[in-house]
Amino acid sequence: MATEATDNRQGFGLQFSVMLPEHLDQVMAIELKSFPIPWSHRTFMFEVTENDFAFYIVALLNGRVAGYAGMWIVLDEAHVTNVAVHPELRGRGVGRALMTELLGRAAVLGADRITLEVRVSNRAARSLYKSLGFVEKGLRRKYYSDNNEDAVIMWLHFKQTRH
Numbered sequence: 686m687a688t689e690a691t692d693n694r695q696g697f698g699l700q701f702s703v704m705l706p707e708h709l710d711q712v713m714a715i716e717l718k719s720f721p722i723p724w725s726h727r728t729f730m731f732e733v734t735e736n737d738f739a740f741y742i743v744a745l746l747n748g749r750v751a752g753y754a755g756m757w758i759v760l761d762e763a764h765v766t767n768v769a770v771h772p773e774l775r776g777r778g779v780g781r782a783l784m785t786e787l788l789g790r791a792a793v794l795g796a797d798r799i800t801l802e803v804r805v806s807n808r809a810a811r812s813l814y815k816s817l818g819f820v821e822k823g824l825r826r827k828y829y830s831d832n833n834e835d836a837v838i839m840w841l842h843f844k845q846t847r848h
């Protein structure tokens with residue numbers, strides 16, 4: 686499948702594509718560097734080839750995967766499942782561009798609200814999500830099994846932010 690037509694962001698040639706099986710080796714390299722409990726290649730493959738509720742995108746820089754983001758959409762509710770940027774490319778707007786693209790896709794696909802969980806200690810991600818309009822609504826205690834860290838639950842209601 687050809688890379689989906691995309692736009693150019695941040696002045697450094699970032700492009701977006703639906704995540705495809707051919708991206709997964711690069712996605713896995715980023716995943717392994719980004720999370721204490723990384724997803725497996727098999728999990729990503731299931732998400733991009735079999736899960737009808739899943740929608741994943743990659744940000745490409747010079748044809749290489751710079752980062753990725755994904756969500757599940759059930760009826761009018763979306764749930765962000767995964768977001769990561771290559772460690773060497775963080776702090777340059779890739780994460781913001783990915784999330785902005787994902788939120789746009791969620792709205793187009795019919796979601797009117799979107800939620801996610803984020804580690805209490807993940808200052809960068811919490812700050813990014815807040816700046817996009819997500820609001821912290823609660824905690825899931827001991828959500829992360831590697832260190833029993835709590836997850837902050839965040840929500841964004843598209844209709845509220847549009848008015």
Ligand SMILES: CC(C)(COP(=O)(O)OP(=O)(O)OC[C@H]1O[C@@H](n2cnc3c(N)ncnc32)[C@H](O)[C@@H]1OP(=O)(O)O)[C@@H](O)C(=O)NCCC(=O)NCCS
Pocket residue numbers: 719720768769770771774775776777778779780781782802803804807808809810812813816
């Ligand atoms: C979270 C993550 C995706 C952000 O991606 P990024 O490309 O570095 O983010 P951006 O450069 O687009 O920055 C967007 C915003 O994030 C926040 N942010 C990014 N890095 C930050 C840092 N080191 N400290 C505090 N805030 C930070 C800021 O609000 C920033 O906005 P600003 O540039 O206007 O200040 C990236 O750090 C990452 O991959 N982390 C590891 C995986 C992860 O934690 N994923 C989220 C799981 S819930």
